Amino acid sequence: MTGAGAQTRWIASLTAPAEIEYDSNPSMSTGPAAGTTFFRLTPVLTARHVRDADEFGVDTQLTLEKSSNQDVAEDRVDPRLRAFWKHADPLNTTEVALVYDVSAVRDLGLTQQVPVGSDGSRTLLGLAASWSRDLDPRTTMLAEFAQDFENFTDAQTADFSRTSAALRFTRALSERQSWYAVLNGQAYRSEASTGAVPDPTAGLRSTVVGALFGVDHAFSPEFRVDASAGPARYIEPVNRNGWQANFKAEYTAERWFAGLELLRAPVVNAQFGGLVMSDTMRVRVRYDLGPQQRLELEAGHVRETASRSKRSLATVAWVRQWNESWQVSLKASTQRQEGPEGTALSNRIGVVFLYTAPDL
Numbered sequence: 212m213t214g215a216g217a218q219t220r221w222i223a224s225l226t227a228p229a230e231i232e233y234d235s236n237p238s239m240s241t242g243p244a245a246g247t248t249f250f251r252l253t254p255v256l257t258a259r260h261v262r263d264a265d266e267f268g269v270d271t272q273l274t275l276e277k278s279s280n281q282d283v284a285e286d287r288v289d290p291r292l293r294a295f296w297k298h299a300d301p302l303n304t305t306e307v308a309l310v311y312d313v314s315a316v317r318d319l320g321l322t323q324q325v326p327v328g329s330d331g332s333r334t335l336l337g338l339a340a341s342w343s344r345d346l347d348p349r350t351t352m353l354a355e356f357a358q359d360f361e362n363f364t365d366a367q368t369a370d371f372s373r374t375s376a377a378l379r380f381t382r383a384l385s386e387r388q389s390w391y392a393v394l395n396g397q398a399y400r401s402e403a404s405t406g407a408v409p410d411p412t413a414g415l416r417s418t419v420v421g422a423l424f425g426v427d428h429a430f431s432p433e434f435r436v437d438a439s440a441g442p443a444r445y446i447e448p449v450n451r452n453g454w455q456a457n458f459k460a461e462y463t464a465e466r467w468f469a470g471l472e473l474l475r476a477p478v479v480n481a482q483f484g485g486l487v488m489s490d491t492m493r494v495r496v497r498y499d500l501g502p503q504q505r506l507e508l509e510a511g512h513v514r515e516t517a518s519r520s521k522r523s524l525a526t527v528a529w530v531r532q533w534n535e536s537w538q539v540s541l542k543a544s545t546q547r548q549e550g551p552e553g554t555a556l557s558n559r560i561g562v563v564f565l566y567t568a569p570d571l
Contacts, residue, residue, distance in 0.1 A: 222259040223571040227252065232561030237284045237317055238330050239546070241553030247280035249561075266297040276315075284330050289313045303344050310337040316365065320546075321491070321513045321522050323481045331365035353379040361481070369484050371401040387429040393439070396420040397477055399486045417485035418446040419477040421455050436460050443477065443488070453488055470495040480518050482550075487517040503532045520550035538565040 230251040236244035252275045260267045272291040278284040295308035312335040319333060337359040344352050355377045362370045377395040384390065399417040425439025440456035458473040474491040496508040510525040528542035539562070546557045 219262045224257050225254065225568040225571060227254045227566045228563055230561055230563045232559055234557060234559045236555065236557040239317060239548055239555040239557055241555045245280060245283050247278050247283045250277040251275065264298055264300050269294050287315060289315065303342065305342050306340065308339045310335065321511050321524055323479060329365045331363055331368065334362045336360045349383045351381045368481055369401045371399060371479065373479055374398045389427045391425055393423040395423065397486055399479055401484055415484065416447050419486050420444055420446065423455065423457065433464060434462050467498040480515060483518050487515050490514045505530050518550065523547045536567055
């Protein structure tokens with residue numbers, strides 16, 4: 212039952228990718244590597260309940276993975292759940308979300324540096340909250356907070372918690388340009404014993420605070436740039452100054468899209484522990500071959516000077532939309548990780564069939 216005048220609706224959708232992929236080095240071993248073929252089914256169910264200014268949502272995902280070589284990679288069943296509540300009124304928007312995610316360490320990609328040569332799991336439990344308010348017709352304030360707990364089955368990788376927060380003020384000068392200022396910070400804590408991490412002096416506690424000042428400008432309807440930079444200061448384990456920055460450029464044409472992102476920011480190094488400054492570059496290109504097929508290219512490179520490590524990942528895919536519900540894609544990718552322990556290289560090729568039911 213709903214009250215008089217209440218507007219209530221349910222929205223649900225289902226996507227179910229089925230994938231066959233060969234990986235030449237799934238555990239990212241620096242020595243002789245054995246490959247395996249993966250068979251994956253990843254159903255994703257999303258549900259939304261909207262009632263007036265409130266929205267409740269649940270995103271569920273289950274990754275079922277079968278490996279042809281159990282000595283290299285074992286079969287997996289990995290769940291993911293995200294539940295959120297969002298409230299929006301004419302001046303304020305509030306959102307709270309809970310996340311539970313179990314993933315293979317090898318699937319973390321460029322996000323974290325993890326030990327090579329292992330077939331471990333990462334379990335993430337997270338809480339995120341945000342609140343925005345329109346201070347006047349041109350000025351907006353946004354506050355964000357996140358608390359994550361990450362646990363690893365690999366004994367070499369220390370479990371940790373990360374707390375992050377940011378406060379942003381945005382001032383729109385016109386429909387095409389806005390200026391903004393951000394105060395942000397992160398705190399890393401690990402409960403591991405000093406013998407569990409290679410560098411105990413840097414691995415147990417780490418805190419960084421900083422600021423960003425930037426501009427978002429649309430040079431034309433097709434071309435937009437967002438650039439910011441500012442100081443970053445490490446409070447622990449030692450006091451030192453640094454800097455952070457972000458640059459994004461996007462260009463959209465009739466048949467293609469291109470995006471470039473350059474990012475310098477503190478991130479967690481899961482292998483050695485602590486927050487380290489990371490330099491990241493990402494490139495995305497999409498080209499429409501016709502109304503039902505396209506080419507997609509994604510490439511990324513991460514460098515962490517403090518840990519003397521580099522990671523790169525490049526993927527190219529051909530995508531064909533059969534009809535409203537079915538899509539097929541052929542993809543190939545290569546991943547490389549360099550560090551003090553050596554260099555690991557993995558090449559992958561696969562085919563993905565995607566079924567989508569947008570309105571259940």
